[in-house]
Amino acid sequence: MxxxxxxxxxxxxxxxxxxxxxxxxxxxxxxxxxxxxxxxxxxxxxxxxxxxxxxxxxxxxxxxxxxxxxxxxxxxxxxxxxxxxxxxxxxxxxxxxxxxxxxxxxxxxxxxxxxxxxxxxxxxxxxxxxxxxxxxxxxxxxxxxxxxxxxxxxxxxxxxxxxxxxxxxxxxxxxxVPGPESVAAARSRTPNGPLRLVLVGRLSPRKGTDVTLEALAEVRRRGIDARLRVCGSVFAGYEWFEQELRSRASDSDLAGSVEFLGYVAEPARELEQADVVLVPSRVEPFGNVAVEALLAERPLVASRVQGLAEIVTDGETGLLVTPGDAGDLADAIQRLAADPALAAELASAGRKDAEERFxxxxxxxxxxxxxxx
Incomplete structure (x- = not known):
């Protein structure tokens, strides 16, 4: 045929x-x-x-x-x-x-x-x-x-x-979603030690990049040395949104803590180096990046919305937060930063579940x- x-x-x-x-x-x-x-x-x-x-x-x-x-x-x-x-x-x-x-x-x-x-x-x-x-x-x-x-x-x-x-x-x-050939061990962390956050996705209001910046600012105000790497280019017509994000990231409470990497052909390396992966979408029919994070055995915080809520079991394979709520996202990040054992437990369970279902x-x-x- x-x-x-x-x-x-x-x-x-x-x-x-x-x-x-x-x-x-x-x-x-x-x-x-x-x-x-x-x-x-x-x-x-x-x-x-x-x-x-x-x-x-x-x-x-x-x-x-x-x-x-x-x-x-x-x-x-x-x-x-x-x-x-x-x-x-x-x-x-x-x-x-x-x-x-x-x-x-x-x-x-x-x-x-x-x-x-x-x-x-x-x-x-x-x-x-x-x-x-x-x-x-x-x-x-x-x-x-x-x-x-x-x-x-x-x-x-x-x-x-x-x-x-x-x-x-x-x-x-x-x-x-194809998983990595082998899973790299996560780095050891002490409670509330430096935290590497990664967000992979197009720069668009739907993907919640702006929410992530506000959550990062809140987490840093709480005394956690968190830094964010953003992987993704902007949708045509949304150049204004990228400008807003870069302007916000240059403010005094975020200066030096956010890196915009643009389009990344192989985001697996970024996920591997993450302490926590964020998928803060306002709308997300499925969410391949969430599955990729689970298969990489990295702790995941995602929005409780549409397909993401079908991928993640809250408190078992990751944490779900209210879409568009920077405070809720900051609370989840802080929870994982303060409890590396919980983060590792969620990541392990998430990988097993993702391998079976996705x-x-x-x-x-x-x-x-x-x-x-």
Whole structure:
């Protein structure tokens, strides 16, 4: 069987890396896979190594920039070109099935329907904070999909609350995250000794980077020598947010305690050196970084929100805090700083749980069965 996969980005963040595991699963199932992306980028060689051929074809991806009269005109112009390019690609690849790896490129679903081939949509988003008209616009096209796969119960619930008919065709397959070949031992710490904090994620209000800076300032006011390393680049259009973060980090109560590393291709090394990993997202449909931290056997503090609340069992495999609450986040950091034994206990239990529930091989088998079923 020839499969075509449409993916909205050539970058290598959470859903992008998850696509690599999807391709591995399909390749292991004996399928020939072609992935189409809108631009060149670092994801392409990873997909090729996983067994896919890759086509680069510019196509529009739904962004906030289109939510204006001028934006809609630009989108209409881009779609006019898209239909021609998509038809050419379709004739060249001749797929018998299409996988659309997001809700932000619904026109690909229409292409498959016009060609009368099955189409599966893999949902990585849970836009619960969006106005209902926006959620409806993103979700309604899924009614044209043959089946829908969601990466968490939270993602599925958002879909069903928006369009109840999707409940009958949507299944949940938790992401699968490859763990390190070996787990490096955590460094020994004394209670309230120097503390290394790490946050991996795009610079965006949704990821809660601003909350982390305020929590860090509070922890330092309490007398803990905590320092933060932030791994991630900014989303296009959110440059203002990065400027705000850098300005806040230069204030006297944080000066010298925050490092912005930009995009880090291999964040495993940063996680390995962390005393505590933070995932303070305000919205998080799943949270691959949280699983990566657990697999690295590092103490994890995450927001009690959406997919993160499905990954972490509070007080057993990590600590959960109220999203957007810097004081709650500071309390959790202080708790782990003061009790290295608790931190080690949570990290050990977290690793065992993550290996059982979020292993890559389990994911590859399950996603291939859903796409091909």
């Amino acid at each position: 020839r499969l075509l996969v449409a993916h909205p980005s050539p970058d290598v963040y959470g859903s992008d890396l998850q696509l690599v595991e999807t391709v591995r699963g399909l390749h292991q199932a004996g399928q020939r896979v072609t992935v189409v992306v809108p631009a060149h980028g670092p994801l392409i060689p990873l997909l090729e190594d996983a067994g896919a051929s890759v086509e680069v074809m510019p196509f529009p991806v739904l962004r906030k920039a289109y939510l204006s009269l001028t934006g809609l005109v630009r989108l209409a112009a881009a779609l006019t070109v898209f239909w021609v390019r998509a038809a050419r690609l379709w004739r060249r690849v001749r797929p018998s099935r299409l996988l659309v790896n997001t809700v932000t490129i619904p026109w690909w679903i229409l292409v498959a329907r016009a060609a009368r081939v099955p189409v599966v949509c893999h949902v990585h988003e849970a836009e619960d904070d969006q106005p209902r008209p926006v959620r409806l616009a993103l979700t309604a096209p899924l009614l044209l999909a043959t089946r829908v796969v969601a990466n968490s119960r939270a993602s599925r619930d958002v879909l069903v609350r928006t369009v109840s008919a999707l409940g009958r065709r949507t299944t949940v397959v938790y992401n699968g 292993g890559a091989e389990r994911y590859r088998d399950e996603i291939a069965a859903e796409v091909l079923g």
